[in-house]
Amino acid sequence: NAGVTQTPKFRILKIGQSMTLQCTQDMNHNYMYWYRQDPGMGLKLIYYSVGAGITDKGEVPNGYNVSRSTTEDFPLRLELAAPSQTSVYFCASSGTGGPSAFFGQGTRLTVV
Amino acid sequence: GENVEQHPSTLSVQEGDSAVIKCTYSDSASNYFPWYKQELGKRPQLIIDIRSNVGEKKDQRIAVTLNKTAKHFSLHITETQPEDSAVYFCAATLRNTGNQFYFGTGTSLTVIP
Numbered sequence: 001n002a003g004v005t006q007t008p009k010f011r012i013l014k015i016g017q018s019m020t021l022q023c024t025q026d027m028n029h030n031y032m033y034w035y036r037q038d039p040g041m042g043l044k045l046i047y048y049s050v051g052a053g054i055t056d057k058g059e060v061p062n063g064y065n066v067s068r069s070t071t072e073d074f075p076l077r078l079e080l081a082a083p084s085q086t087s088v089y090f091c092a093s094s095g096t097g098g099p100s101a102f103f104g105q106g107t108r109l110t111v112v
Numbered sequence: 113g114e115n116v117e118q119h120p121s122t123l124s125v126q127e128g129d130s131a132v133i134k135c136t137y138s139d140s141a142s143n144y145f146p147w148y149k150q151e152l153g154k155r156p157q158l159i160i161d162i163r164s165n166v167g168e169k170k171d172q173r174i175a176v177t178l179n180k181t182a183k184h185f186s187l188h189i190t191e192t193q194p195e196d197s198a199v200y201f202c203a204a205t206l207r208n209t210g211n212q213f214y215f216g217t218g219t220s221l222t223v224i225p
Contacts, residue, residue: 040218041218042201042215042217068216078194090155090162092213101158102158104155105154
């Protein structure tokens with residue numbers, strides 16, 4: 001019963017580098033989300049998806065991109081990493097008619 | 113869009129006392145209000161939730177109340193224990209639409225043994 005799995009758990013990037021944060025869920029959830037959490041702050045939505053092939057911007061989408069080619073996977077792409085993107089990133093999913101969002105274990109990203 | 117405000121930002125209580133965390137929301141269309149507990153370095157985990165057609169819900173030592181008219185909801189923890197120490201987040205959303213969950217800024221609860 002894996003739930004929501006994120007990789008990697010930790011990553012250090014240099015300014016200008018790019019990377020993809022992977023997220024997969026095995027609960028057949030339609031809805032998936034990417035959040036970032038800055039120290040001492042709440043969760044800010046970056047992007048979300050209501051199903052395969054459909055994505056939409058959240059509150060803080062600049063500098064990020066997503067795709068949803070399958071129900072299970074929702075990768076987050078960072079292009080041209082900047083220090084302002086240093087944060088903990090959480091992927092989450094929820095199902096139609098089901099309970100609230102289930103979160104992955106998080107990815108701690110540092111941009112230096 | 114929805115705006116969720118959460119108070120207090122920090123809360124310290126003696127073991128055995130009660131703790132109350134309050135949230136307000138702005139969008140009267142929101143109909144689902146989950147609460148999450150996040151321990152240090154861990155992922156947020158759902159602890160209790162309430163739908164807009166219910167005024168109160170209890171689960172052992174925790175309870176949530178909702179006042180739709182005033183657009184606020186609260187988390188109540190009774191007989192607090194040291195393991196209740198964590199950051200608690202409230203959220204609001206329009207259920208089953210895939211809308212984003214709007215989170216409060218969190219309350220850091222410390223239970224003093």
